[in-house]
Amino acid sequence: MNAVVLNAPHEISVEKRKRPGIANSKDALVKVIVAGICGSELHPYRGQQNTTYGHVMGHEFTGIVEEVGSEVKSFKSGQHVVGTFSTACLSCWFCRYGHTNRCVNSLALGTQQIDGGQAEHVRVPNADGTLLLAPDDIDDELLVLMSDIFPTGYYGAMRAITQFRQPGEGVPETKLFEKQPLSEAVFVVVGCGIVGLCAVLTAHIRGVQSVYCVDSVDDRLEQAAKMGGIPLKLGRDDIPAIVRAATDGRGADAVIESVGNKAALRSAFDLLRPCGILSSVGFHQSELPFTGLECYQKNLSINFGRAPVRAVFEEAMHFFVENKSRFSEVISHRLSLAEAAKGYAIFDKQEARKVVLKP
Amino acid sequence: MNAVVLNAPHEISVEKRKRPGIANSKDALVKVIVAGICGSELHPYRGQQNTTYGHVMGHEFTGIVEEVGSEVKSFKSGQHVVGTFSTACLSCWFCRYGHTNRCVNSLALGTQQIDGGQAEHVRVPNADGTLLLAPDDIDDELLVLMSDIFPTGYYGAMRAITQFRQPGEGVPETKLFEKQPLSEAVFVVVGCGIVGLCAVLTAHIRGVQSVYCVDSVDDRLEQAAKMGGIPLKLGRDDIPAIVRAATDGRGADAVIESVGNKAALRSAFDLLRPCGILSSVGFHQSELPFTGLECYQKNLSINFGRAPVRAVFEEAMHFFVENKSRFSEVISHRLSLAEAAKGYAIFDKQEARKVVLKP
Numbered sequence: 001m002n003a004v005v006l007n008a009p010h011e012i013s014v015e016k017r018k019r020p021g022i023a024n025s026k027d028a029l030v031k032v033i034v035a036g037i038c039g040s041e042l043h044p045y046r047g048q049q050n051t052t053y054g055h056v057m058g059h060e061f062t063g064i065v066e067e068v069g070s071e072v073k074s075f076k077s078g079q080h081v082v083g084t085f086s087t088a089c090l091s092c093w094f095c096r097y098g099h100t101n102r103c104v105n106s107l108a109l110g111t112q113q114i115d116g117g118q119a120e121h122v123r124v125p126n127a128d129g130t131l132l133l134a135p136d137d138i139d140d141e142l143l144v145l146m147s148d149i150f151p152t153g154y155y156g157a158m159r160a161i162t163q164f165r166q167p168g169e170g171v172p173e174t175k176l177f178e179k180q181p182l183s184e185a186v187f188v189v190v191g192c193g194i195v196g197l198c199a200v201l202t203a204h205i206r207g208v209q210s211v212y213c214v215d216s217v218d219d220r221l222e223q224a225a226k227m228g229g230i231p232l233k234l235g236r237d238d239i240p241a242i243v244r245a246a247t248d249g250r251g252a253d254a255v256i257e258s259v260g261n262k263a264a265l266r267s268a269f270d271l272l273r274p275c276g277i278l279s280s281v282g283f284h285q286s287e288l289p290f291t292g293l294e295c296y297q298k299n300l301s302i303n304f305g306r307a308p309v310r311a312v313f314e315e316a317m318h319f320f321v322e323n324k325s326r327f328s329e330v331i332s333h334r335l336s337l338a339e340a341a342k343g344y345a346i347f348d349k350q351e352a353r354k355v356v357l358k359p
Numbered sequence: 360m361n362a363v364v365l366n367a368p369h370e371i372s373v374e375k376r377k378r379p380g381i382a383n384s385k386d387a388l389v390k391v392i393v394a395g396i397c398g399s400e401l402h403p404y405r406g407q408q409n410t411t412y413g414h415v416m417g418h419e420f421t422g423i424v425e426e427v428g429s430e431v432k433s434f435k436s437g438q439h440v441v442g443t444f445s446t447a448c449l450s451c452w453f454c455r456y457g458h459t460n461r462c463v464n465s466l467a468l469g470t471q472q473i474d475g476g477q478a479e480h481v482r483v484p485n486a487d488g489t490l491l492l493a494p495d496d497i498d499d500e501l502l503v504l505m506s507d508i509f510p511t512g513y514y515g516a517m518r519a520i521t522q523f524r525q526p527g528e529g530v531p532e533t534k535l536f537e538k539q540p541l542s543e544a545v546f547v548v549v550g551c552g553i554v555g556l557c558a559v560l561t562a563h564i565r566g567v568q569s570v571y572c573v574d575s576v577d578d579r580l581e582q583a584a585k586m587g588g589i590p591l592k593l594g595r596d597d598i599p600a601i602v603r604a605a606t607d608g609r610g611a612d613a614v615i616e617s618v619g620n621k622a623a624l625r626s627a628f629d630l631l632r633p634c635g636i637l638s639s640v641g642f643h644q645s646e647l648p649f650t651g652l653e654c655y656q657k658n659l660s661i662n663f664g665r666a667p668v669r670a671v672f673e674e675a676m677h678f679f680v681e682n683k684s685r686f687s688e689v690i691s692h693r694l695s696l697a698e699a700a701k702g703y704a705i706f707d708k709q710e711a712r713k714v715v716l717k718p
Binding site: 090093094095096097098099100101102162163166176177178179180248250262265274275280283284285286287288290291292293295296297298299300301302303304305306311 | 449452453454455456457458459460461521522525535536537538539607609621624633634639642643644645646647649650651652654655656657658659660661662663664665670
């Protein structure tokens with residue numbers, strides 16, 4: 001079969017590989033319809049991440065089940081499915097309690113751990129916890145956003161909203177103290193790549209009237225506005241002043257950071273009010289850009305890390321299908337698998353919103 | 360009147376000061392019955408905190424209202440009260456929504472901002488938000504723990520419990536995923552000074568069966584055991600191994616850190632399982648002892664900062680009165696105001712659990 005392989009930084013090739021088969025009784029073999037290129041794949045592509053090379057790329061894919069192992073219970077040949085970005089066993093302690101992002105048996109697809117979905121076929125271990133049935137009424141090009149991007153942005157926003165809604169971060173409601181209404185809250189999304197766009201939409205639809213969106217790319221800010229956000233351009237707008245003006249000088253009630261570098265995380269911290277909530281879904285690889293004293297003085301609440309895609313999937317899918325019309329312009333490039341190198345290159349140069357590959 | 364003054368690091372003296380009066384229509388003048396020495400006062404006492412000297416110390420006190428300004432609504436002369444460690448106006452945005460720890464008009468008692476309660480009298484600005492009526496059935500020596508210590512430990516534990524209870528940190532409960540029961544959770548309290556002891560008691564009484572308690576001082580660990588905790592001694596016990604063994608290798612579900620230094624915060628981080636909750640009430644003044652990559656990989660949730668004592672007060676007081684018998688041995692030293700220098704010295708050497716001063 002044809003498969004997309006990263007052989008060195010910036011060296012994508014489409015190679016002939018042996019078509020995978022069922023290697024384990026919990027595997028499924030999926031014939032790929034659409035595979036996405038994810039922003040997180042740009043880290044190894046750019047040589048910014050400690051990794052090995054030579055495996056098949058891709059952790060976003062949709063397809064048709066061709067074959068299943070003897071222990072697969074939820075799927076059978078011929079079904080239309082979408083894969084999640086890492087496998088989940090559904091039986092370990094972490095999976096049982098919904099922390100599927102920390103499944104102890106997890107394999108990250110499209111890494112040195114296991115070949116990914118940018119190929120004609122993909123072998124999916126622990127298929128019952130890793131695949132989901134596609135709904136009837138959605139194109140594969142949009143469905144592929146459910147592998148990672150949409151659930152991640154959805155989770156980033158919902159984690160902030162859930163914590164915002166909890167009684168005063170531990171403070172009971174009494175006659176004297178109110179709970180700030182979500183509708184009056186001011187949220188900021190730092191980074192309007194597609195994950196950020198999904199977070200903007202989620203926060204807005206879930207009831208936050210004012211969702212400010214920070215990026216340096218005009219096209220992204222235009223998309224953010226279509227998701228219900230208020231665009232703020234780095235280098236053009238005085239972003240701290242605008243957020244302060246919108247909050248009577250306090251700062252934002254919650255900030256969702258989806259970039260994954262120190263500058264973005266520091267900006268998120270600075271835009272936040274005291275006792276605010278910082279939901280960071282960006283992949284951070286360096287030191288934290290604030291001190292213990294700053295965190296203490298701000299009474300900071302912060303959450304880090306990747307989304308439990310399998311655990312949030314049903315809720316996120318329901319939301320996604322209801323709002324799919326908002327994503328009509330998000331897929332900017334539809335290429336054949338043979339054009340993968342071009343797809344990575346334009347995505348790397350921020351000349352594409354989202355690139356999908358079709359075998 | 361006599362008042363306790365810090366004139367330089369380690370230089371406590373009892374001096375004659377002018378008795379304060381009502382300076383503002385929202386003030387109350389309180390005749391002090393009992394004043395506590397707080398662990399946080401050891402920072403300026405040891406010269407470890409950037410501060411000025413020469414003010415009256417003390418942010419923990421009980422007493423009798425002697426006089427009130429014309430705008431004080433909730434108090435009158437003769438009432439038995441307890442003060443909170445910083446003033447709260449009850450009218451700013453932060454107070455309204457329960458973030459009394461970040462009242463924009465707040466003054467920290469016993470600092471360069473305003474003279475404190477280690478004196479015969481104390482002037483209390485914004486008395487309606489800063490004083491609370493004493494319940495009938497409690498000694499002043501215990502009541503003084505309600506100024507800061509008990510609400511802080513209570514908040515540290517409740518913040519972890521509240522976040523633990525929220526649906527899967529943003530993950531909805533479905534047929535497939537359960538919510539881990541609080542009774543089966545394993546909590547760790549790092550630091551068994553009195554704030555830590557209050558956190559241990561709160562977590563235990565609120566339903567956490569296994570609350571491990573970490574300290575290096577035998578006496579503190581004995582008290583922690585009386586609060587329902589499982590003592591672990593630094594330098595004697597292999598604490599990470601014990602916590603791992605209690606959690607099938609995962610690590611603690613939540614850790615409450617009450618020490619306020621890098622080593623304690625790092626230890627708290629290391630003892631926590633992936634997707635766990637770190638509630639830090641310690642006063643941190645340095646860099647954070649973990650990287651962005653470590654936070655991402657652990658899917659860390661962490662809260663920092665001081666407690667909104669006024670906002671949690673009623674709930675905390677109810678809990679405290681119900682459990683006051685547990686605190687019978689906590690006040691180890693009762694000294695006269697004239698003996699304040701001795702009180703600071705023995706507290707500094709960790710030879711006292713809690714020192715209270717009586718004018």
